[in-house]
Amino acid sequence: MGAIRNGLVAVNDFFSTRVGRIAFFFVLALITLFLPVMFQAAGNVFMVRIFALVGIYVLLALGLNIVVGYAGLLNLGYIAFYAVGAYAGMNLGFLMQELLKGLGFLGERPENWSYWVLLPFAAVPGVLAGIMIGAPVLRLRGDYLAIVTLGFGEIVRIAVTNDIFGISNGASGLPGVGQTVAPVAGQMWVRENLSFGNFLFSKDLYWYFIIVALVLFAILVITRLDNSRLGRAWVAMREDEVAASSVGVNILTTKLWAFALGAAWGGIAGHTYAYWVGFISPESFNFMESVLVVCMVVLGGMGSIPGTILGAVLITAVPEVIRALAASPLLSGVLTPEQASLVGDYRFLIFGGLMVVMMALRPQGILPSKRRARELQPVDDTILAQENQQLWEAEHKHDSDSDII
């Protein structure tokens, strides 16, 4: 243990230096940009798809982090916003295609511009849903809020399963019979112009880069939020609601902003997922998904952007890699196909155990935000002792020195 600890400290020290930081980000950028390309070049589309999926979950986790990490509101139905974004994106896309066809714009061009045209508005359905659920229930606190949001998540899933308003096509999902999602604009172009030799610029790689761009955009926006007036209001509210309102923070709108801005990223992620995969069904939006996103935020470190990203990467990628390994030819002699799929299924058990261990040993997450870590750590004995000492001194020094407080 000691050796590991020393090693970690050394690594940490290196990354704290300027050179270390630059090196770290350089390596990270290289991995982000080129590893999927290498997998693609090796013909391993499965891994490219996992990279893109990780990106989607990073987006979701970053969104939920606003609600849970910054504002301190537990939302157990976050995946509902993802669903709303996905279904709204698909349906508006169909409408748009119809409209364009009606106007005669869709003659020869099979390309689908819906994704790009709707992307700037993709957050809107999520935000609206966030406000709709947020406005009536934000007076609730803690556990009660968590229960209501859990209910909301289930309501959305059940509504979608039962073909609400006739737009979700029930359990069989979208697109339904007679509907098609044409390849999204740009997809064909990169395939034709950026492929060479054996390397094919596939649809999944194309989407991977879109998702990476969205994640970067999310990081930019959320970092700015954290340093904004609203960000400070969130911190104040999380620490003490009464005190926050006494300095002039409007508790209700501050919470609502957190809900709406968190939901916005859910909507964007849903919209993107829908057009990437080209098919959505209620199964993708079940309660377990909500739980997983919460796990990502908690495991990585609430209120911390790097932590949240790490959490999302670990929770999404590791089980997929385990599953891929179990099914790979390397282990085909050791595991039967049945056993291999069992290994994949046990991943939730592993998470459960991991979360329990995590909460016991490191409640602040792997890469916590500094402030959040302090909030979640038990009060330090040395601080308590120091405080008592100060008080004692203050009380006793007074006899000799009237200036001491």
Next chain:
Amino acid sequence: MLKVNDLHTFYGKIEALKGITIEVHEGEIVTLIGANGAGKSTTLKTISGQIAPRTGSIEFLGEQIAGMPAHLVTAKRVIQVPEGRRIFPQMSVRENLEMGAFLRNDKDEIAADLEKVLELFPRLRERVAQKGGTLSGGEQQMLAIARGMMARPNLLMLDEPSMGLAPVIVEVIFDTIKKLNKAGTTILLVEQNAAMALQVADRGYVLETGSVALTGTGKELLGNERVRKTYLGEI
């Protein structure tokens, strides 16, 4: 400046305030004293908007503020320093003070006010980078008052500033209250420590089970037989 008229506030079915009428004039220190459960803190919380009254009026500078949410009352620069300090424990002293000026946008003036409150509480200047939660009780109370001052209050309402503090620190806090008042801040002070409160106050109200039992100047109340027996512990 502040006129509270026939205020009735309920916690569920329990009537905590049964028609409170008080008045605070500009430049005064007015104190509300009384036993536990007399309704002192409830009066303050109702004025500051933490609780809505059922009936009655609260007029501040000619404007009705009864039932207004807390942040809007704060925007009128009626600032409450809540009971039990309630500083932001994980924010540094400086961040706490900056939060006090949350509704203000005048950067230079805020910096000037920060300097002023640090002058007033040298103890806070020493700990300006320290987390609020690591301060001693007395320092936290100072921080809470200083945070209130950062909003440039028209009326500063202090809820039991002496609670849980050593007597020497209580003296310091009350000295500061006098100082602030001399510098032009109007103060409404809720206190259990009746002797201290009445010494600094221009006027006082004695609350008993949700209504005003007695009123007078600080001196009058200090000399009042009933007050001496009930609240100052003299036999």
